[in-house]
Amino acid sequence: MALEVDIVTPDQAAVQVSCDEVVVPGLEGDIGLLPGHVPLLSALRPGVLSVRKEGKRTFYAVGAGFVQIEDDRVQVLTEACDTPARIDLEATKRSLADAEGHLKDLGPGDPRFFEFERSAALARARIDAKSR
Numbered sequence: 001m002a003l004e005v006d007i008v009t010p011d012q013a014a015v016q017v018s019c020d021e022v023v024v025p026g027l028e029g030d031i032g033l034l035p036g037h038v039p040l041l042s043a044l045r046p047g048v049l050s051v052r053k054e055g056k057r058t059f060y061a062v063g064a065g066f067v068q069i070e071d072d073r074v075q076v077l078t079e080a081c082d083t084p085a086r087i088d089l090e091a092t093k094r095s096l097a098d099a100e101g102h103l104k105d106l107g108p109g110d111p112r113f114f115e116f117e118r119s120a121a122l123a124r125a126r127i128d129a130k131s132r
Contacts, residue, residue: 001035007076014081021052039070046121061129087130096123
């Protein structure tokens, strides 16, 4: 028995894979999904999503979004999905430093605060995925 996983971004169907386990970055912590899991709908935070197939783990940096599992089908709707091979580590570190610099200058009441906070979180997820 396997899980069928679809990861979709606003631009593309990023990943379609059959696997043994998926671990997604839920808002309150990581959520492990195995075949036979009860139906679930959850929000996702930016982080690392992992897929295990035949003992091998593959990692993806994902942005905020949602995950749904029903009948061994996992659907992930996310703002971004990157494989470690596609992540430019130096550019991502610069993006993180830039976002953190803006966050220091802005207060939570500034309309741009959330944008830079989201950018920093996604950069951290990309760095984490690349380092695994």
